[in-house]
Amino acid sequence: MHARLTSVLVLLAFLAAPMAAADDIVTVKLDxxxxGQTVEAADGASMCQYEDADKWKTIASYSGLTGFPDRDxxxxxxxxxxxxxxxxxGAKGxxxxxxxxxxxxxQAMQEKGYPTNYTQEGxxxxxxxxxxxTGAVGGKPGHQMAFYRAALRRARAENLRMLMWFDVHHRYPPWMTTPDSPLVLLQDRQDQAACFLVYYAxxxxxxxxxxxxALSVANEYDVGGVAPDAIDPPQGTGNATFAKLxxxxxxxxxLHGVRIVPGTLGNRDATILDRQAKWIEARPEYAAVSDYISHHSFRSFVGLPKAPLAGSPGIWYSSGSYGSDGSTDLQGRKGDGRWFADANGYLMGPDSNTDETVRLRTYMIVSGHGSLIGTWQLANRVGAHGKGFNTGATGDYRPTSRQIDGGATxxxxxxxxxxxxxxxQGRHPREPYSVDGxxxxxxxxxxVITNSQQERRFKVVLAGVNIEGLDHYQCESGRxxxxxxxxxxxDGAIVVTVPADSVSALVATVPHTKPRVYLVVKDAACLADREIAWSKALNDAGLDAQIVPASLAPDxxxxxxxxxxxxxxxxxxxxILSDTVxxxxxGAAxxxxxxxxxxxxGKLLRPLGLEPNATVLAGEPLSFRRECDPPERLLAGGKPLAPGWRRSLPADVAPHALLKAVTESLPRGGRGW
Known part of the structure; x- marks a missing residue:
């Protein structure tokens, strides 16, 4: 049963847990x-190239790391x-x-001649x-590509999936914006502003x-210029209309597959996002192009939106959207400020209390508030930080912050x-513990068991699965x-005692679900005989093969x-892209x-940049340069690089040969990744 269709059942189950036994064992049943809520990217951070009064301080900081940018x-x-x-x-990864x-x-400072459409001349x-x-920015080397490449090297080597995206921080080039505000685009420059994003993408x-x-069209403002006190239309509608362009x-x-966030609205009351979502959902022309709702705040409690956009997988949050500096939240509750580290208003949870940091994330995911969560700067996340900006991520970095340990566990x-x-359970970070599966x-x-204050004993009843063994990883404050x-x-349960202020990850030795492989066809209601045979071979081999039509209706x-x-x-x-598509x-998506x-x-080889019977590893050159790619002088060897593993097969490929190709593409044959 699919996650989005069973969320009501999950919420009902949450209400029934926990059960405290007479001998002080906390009993929780996990089915x-x-x-329930699908996880897209539960923990992440930014490498902001931020500019303010102290220009390029993030660049100056990151570029001070020994070995930067090419020795990692x-x-x-x-x-x-x-x-x-x-x-x-390792213990800190x-x-x-x-x-x-x-x-x-x-990207370009010349106003005259900036493109209004994506062209090679642009x-x-x-x-x-x-x-x-190698590019000098503010007198220091640029760092964005260095970090993107370093992250991908590790993810690809370790078979990890990563969500990568960008937003425009605070402003577009000044000649695109109004004289009254550097945050509002001129109506006759919006085509150029849209191309500004697309060329970078x-x-x-x-x-x-x-x-x-994905990309976000704006950060902390509305490029359409809706007034801050606007009620109807709500704030954020200008971002949605610009997103269509x-x-x-x-x-x-x-770039058909790149998603759009209609503004990562910051320091806004959550009801503004609810109104933005309602406005977008009532207008199909904007609902089709708005993929996520995004929200963040620093230091102040702004509340939580009620739900993501209809048909969207989640909400993205950053930093203090769920924190408090002592202000009053939407329900009139007074915050106590304990969700920020003493030395840094941009971290969540006391620096010495790793369990609260993790419980914050499981609370957000399980309760349905958001599956895309981040902590702003990478340097904040790893403890090399100043007051919000990473002025300390320099030199011979050593991981010491206790914020790291819960994430690494x-x-x-x-x-x-x-x-x-x-x-x-998805219990709030202020609660003493939470047990989540x-x-x-x-x-x-x-x-995941996050436990505060005192040692506790948990009995976890395991339903709907036959788990033979669980590896127990743990960290605690100071360890x-x-x-x-x-x-x-x-008897279908485990009993475990965990110390105070600790995080435990109990990991099954063998997975009991199947890797999902999507077979994209022209018409899911009228499959070709070979598509039926391909699907059967994949499912018989222990994979979860799903048939998907080329045309995606809103339902x-x-x-x-x-x-x-x-x-x-x-x-x-x-x-797998069938030859019927x-x-x-x-293919381009x-x-x-x-x-x-x-x-x-052969129908979709060109948008993928592949020749017949080709295999291209992730990060390696594709077979040829496409019309949409930058000029040859901007590409290493004149060819674009593949974002992921790619293979082309003949139209008459046998089911066993297709299965072999799929199995080779998956880590360890598709099991336990």
Whole structure:
């Protein structure tokens, strides 16, 4: 039963837990047969190229790491910093599953002749060198590409999926905005502003092989100029109307698979997002192009939106959207300020209390408030921070912050595409403990226990699954992540005692769900004989093969975790594009996916950049340069790089040969990733 269709059952299960026994054992029943909120990217951070009175301070800080930008081995500060952020290995690897950038620096400063449509000639008006490690920005090397590449190296080597995106931080080039406000676009410059985003997106994908998941049209403001006190239309509607224009420009550049966030609205009351979502949902022309609702705040309590956009997989949050500095929340409750570290208003949870940091994330996911969660700057997340900005991420970095330990204990096992299972408590961070279960998409089942204040004993009843063993990883205040031992269920339950101020991750030794493979066909109601045979071979081999039509009607959006191809972008193990599909835009949409893509037949080879019978590894050059790619002079060897593993097969490929190709594309043959 699908996650989006069973959320009511999950919420009912939450109300029934926990049960306290007479001997002070906390008893919780987790039903792994019931799927709740899907996880897209539960923990992440930004590498903001931020500009203010102290210009380029993030660049000055990141570029001070020893080894930066091209040496990221374990013997350098840059390498240790990236291992802490992006690797699942060791006691400090947090395996962040989300990374975004905010390219404040302007691609082109010349007003005259800036393109209004995506064309090859338009590249002459864009200066992308400032984003490269060798490009000088504010007197320091640029860092965005260095971090994108370092993150992808680790994710690809360790078979991890990552969500990557960008937003525009605070302003567009000044000649695109009104004289009264640098935050509001001139009506006659909106085409140029949309192209400003699209050229950067195309640069990321083609030159660097970055699997770009989404972009945000604005950060903390409304590019359409809606007044702050506007009620109808609500704040954010200008972003939604601009998003429609951005969608058209993305499609011109064959970036059909890149999602759009209609503004990462900041420091706004949550009811504004609710009104924005309601306004968008009532207008199909904007609902079709708005993929996520996004929200964040620093230091003040702004409340939580009621729900994501209809048909959208989640809400993205950052920092203090769920915090408080002592102000009053929407229910009149007085905050106590304890969700920020003493030294830094941009971290969540006291720095010495790792369990609250993790419980905040499980609370947000399980309760349905959001599946895309971040902590703003990478340097804040790893403890090399000043007051919000990363003025301390310099030199020979060593991971010391206790904020790291909870993430390192849970994140390597709580991966994109998983879902919260029935009975998960999803308790608020202020509560003393929470027991939450996660499963799905071929990942090993996970139980997360966050416990505060005192030692406790938990009995976890396991329903809907037959788990033979669970590896017990644990960290506690003042102690790194470690493997405690292996638990063996007895009579369908486990009993475990955990110390105060600790985080435990109980990880199944063998996964009990199947990796999901999507077979995209022209008409799901009229399958060709070979498509039926392919699907049967995949399912018989222990994979979860799902048939998806090339044309996605709105009634399919909730089930497919998105409004456009590629469907279920963070949970799919692989995509197969059948030779019956003749819509070129479907092939182009899959060109930006991080997951493996297998193309059958010759109809969609060109948008994927593949020759017949080709195999291209992630990050390696595609077979040829396409019309949508930047000029050859901007591409290494004149060819774009592949964001993910790619293979082309003949139209008459036998079922066993297709199965072999799919199996080769998946980590360890598709099991236990």
């Amino acid at each position: 792994f047969g019931v799927a 081995g374990p013997d350098t500060g840059f390498g240790r910093f990236c291992d802490t952020c992006f690797s699942a290995k 947090m395996a962040l599953s989300q990374l975004w950038s905010t390219p404040t620096a302007f 590249w002459d008006r864009n200066n992308m060198a400032i984003y490269e490690p 195309r640069y990321l994908v083609s030159r660097h092989g970055i699997p770009l998941h 951005v969608r058209a420009k993305l499609d011109q550049a064959d 849970v994140n390597p096992y709580l991966r994109p595409g998983m879902y919260a299972v029935g009975g998960s 996660f499963s799905g998409r071929g990942h090993r089942e996970l139980i 790194d992540k470690r493997l405690v031992g292996r638990l063996t269920p007895s 399919l959006w909730p089930r497919l975790q998105g409004k456009r191809h590629p469907v279920d972008p963070m949970g799919a193990a692989a995509y 003749d819509a070129v835009e479907v 899959h060109a930006t996916a991080m997951a493996p893509v297998i193309v059958v037949g």
